[in-house]
Amino acid sequence: MPNLCDSHCHLADPRIHADLEGVLTRAAAADVGPIVAVGAIGAIETDRLTVELAEHCEGVYAAIGVHPHDADACGQARLDELRALARSPKVVAIGESGLDFHYLRSPAVAQEQALRRHLELAASADLPIVIHCRNAEQRLIEIVREAGMPSAGGVIHCFTGDATAAREFLALGFYLSFSGIVTFKNAQALRAVVPIVPDDRLMIETDAPYLAPEPYRGRSNEPAFLPRTLQTLAALRQTDSTSLSALVTANAKRLFKLG
DSSP: OOOEEEEEEOTTSHHHHTTHHHHHHHHHHTTEEEEEEEOOSSSHHHHHHHHHHHHHSTTEEEEEOOOGGGGGGOOHHHHHHHHHHTTSTTEEEEEEEEEETTTOSSOHHHHHHHHHHHHHHHHHHTOOEEEEEESOHHHHHHHHHHHOOOTTOEEETTOOOOHHHHHHHHHHTOEEEEOGGGGSTTOHHHHHHGGGSOGGGEEEOOOBTSOOOTTSTTSOOOGGGHHHHHHHHHHHTTSOHHHHHHHHHHHHHHHHTOO
16 A cells, blocks of 8 residues: 555654654554645644654644644744744644634634634745644635635645535635544544545545544544545545555645645
């Protein structure tokens, strides 16, 4: 099987970083790679560590930003630090940014302001944007329409919306990335969306250490588990895993401009 790109994984998370060598070794054994490591969660130190890992690990790339949970911290000083980090050739995206109106750990107004700032940063850095969206699809679509998509494009990571949201995101130019959630028994509505995504807009991710697919649900997720999600996507799209692996990896390489 061709190598399978994990387009969204939090390698700097302590649950993964504590066994980083083992995680990367198991990923390689499962033919998973390249890996896009996403910072964004917590303080700027997470982004710094993510970039450092990308610069020192072959086949690992970085995305940097401020998660919507932490949107209150997305001030000018933080943005200036992100802009400096984005100069690394191993930084391939801005994010994850977006809107999370389910938890509202930062006020909606702060999240919307941070999203606009990330869209501006992605545009100025000529990098794609990685979007987190939960219970906020229509508002996110409105903001992207107002602010404009970065010319380098973007991806809705861990897509969990319905077919209507999928079509609107696709019309804006987004890729849609599916996580281990699609393997869950209660994810029938999400599974129905998988076949409607065009071949050239489909991506796959772990979001590790979160959202381990069945039969690993409840465990700390890692890139080596990604082929299980691939198998479910292949079945839903009535294709074989080898062909789908090549397709989703080519899409990730195109969006993130991976060598």
